Amino acid sequence: MTLTDPLDLLDFDSLLSEEERQIRATVARFVTDHVRPHVADWFEEGTFPREIAPELGRLGVLGMHLDGYGCAGTSAVAYGLACLELEAGDSGLRSFVSVQGSLAMFSVWRYGSAEQKAEWLPRMAAGEAIGCFGLTEPDFGSDPANMRTRAVRDGGDWILDGTKMWITNGSIADVATVWAQTEDGIRGFLVPRDTPGFTTRTIKRKLSLRASITGELSLDGVRLPDSARLPLAEGLGAPLSCLGEARFGIVFGSTGAALDCLRTAIGYANSRIQFGKPIAAFQLTQEKLADMAVDLNTAALLALHLGRLKDAGRLKPHQISAGKLNNVRRALAIARECRTILGGSGITLDYSPLRHANNLESVLTYEGTSEIHTLVIGQTLTGHAAYR
Known part of the structure; x- marks a missing residue:
């Protein structure tokens, strides 16, 4: 007897439902057809093809474990199996999907207003808009409670200043979920790319995750209306x-x-x-x-x-x-x-x-x-x- 796949050793697939097996197989085919032929070149060139985002949207993996707004609403196991097959292609591909769905989209889905959800989630699920998640800073990675990015009230607006580092999708994102200290504690804000004072820089010369875009976010006097704040996000x-x-x-x-x-x-x-x-x-x-x-x-x-x-x-x-x-x-x-x-x-x-x-x-x-x-x-x- 010779196994056809290493996971056959303990008959892993027998523990899955038919729907879960189909989802895994569908994502695996996508990776075989659209990723494996090109990923070595992406890695060598240090690029991530933004044009693959709508294809991932059509595949249904962007925010697939969320309900509504064009999201598939699958189980956690189904989402996990999709991540398994995506990372079998490359960690950069899974990172893109993970940041898009589990960080950027989830932050809006869980903590956003009805207007924020309606504006961003359908486009992000379709891969038409890309998101990123700005928490880590140059001096505070494992200790985000001491982040230096600040958001200060100015009338009905907020003024944000600070820097975020090692942000996947950072320099290609259409919107960033940025976390900042306020006088009332840590709060989250949605910062569209074209907001004055908001700039990004792609981090180069990486030896890892080369088929992924990693960026630095800079906020210099970024003025946002209160409607940009995630209303349900309070604290770390x-x-x-x-x-x-x-x-x-x-x-x-x-x-x-x-x-x-x-x-x-x-x-x-x-x-x-x-x-x-x-x-x-x-x-x-x-x-x-x-x-x-x-x-x-x-x-x-x-x-x-x-x-x-x-x-x-x-x-x-x-x-x-x-x-x-x-x-x-x-x-x-x-x-x-x-x-x-x-x-x-x-x-x-x-x-x-x-x-x-x-x-x-x-x-x-x-x-x-x-x-x-x-x-x-x-x-x-x-x-x-x-x-x-």
Whole structure:
């Protein structure tokens, strides 16, 4: 018996509904047809094709787990499976979808006014408008409570000043959800691209997430009406809840990157002949493949369990932290080990594992570093907040 796919080891698909399997297969076909033929060039050139956004909108993955406003309203598990297949293509692709749907769109959907939702969500779901999420700053990443961006009342308006850093989609976004300190605490604001005083800069010379646009947002005396404020967003809990949505997608997405690496390594090992036989026939290679397959399937089962908890309304933040910490670590280790099976060929863009490994270095850091998630779990276990 020879498995057709590494996730067949523990019969992962048998745990999915027919609809979930169809959604996964549909996204996988899209990635095969529209992403894999081009992603190595995107990575090498350091570009992300903005024109793919409407295609993703037609696919139905932008804000797919939200209800109304042109969003598909799927389950959390279905969204997770879409993230798995998107990141099997490239972390940059999943990052775009994640930021668009789970950060930018979710912030409007959960905390926005009826007018804000009607203005932005249908266009964002269709990929006609791109969003970004401005929380991280140059000096405050893991500690957003001390952000320096300020919003000050001026009559009926707000004046925003500050800088946001490492913002996915930042320099191509049509609207930014920007979080700022006010005299009443942290609040969120929708900043359209053409607002005077609002500028963006693309961050270049990246070694990771090269098929993704990362930007810096600058706000210099940006004047916004009060109607630009997200009326239901009060305090740091609002942006953190958005991050929880994005982290959930990473639990599945990182598993997809590992899956693509292992598929690639198995295919290569069966075709690469050394000492008169495929390197897949050597014990050391089989040990690597077996260990990675067990780790991959364990990660996939963890992701599915968390997805079922989310659909049941029982998923807690520390559980998302455990999922992201475990699955990204496992995925990064799998990507690196798969590269060793590919030998010298593995350092080229002809094969995906080292590209995935480079990307996963960023995934390990963004939406909460591995250190922060470790401390979240530690606090849950002991009751002590070590980072305070």
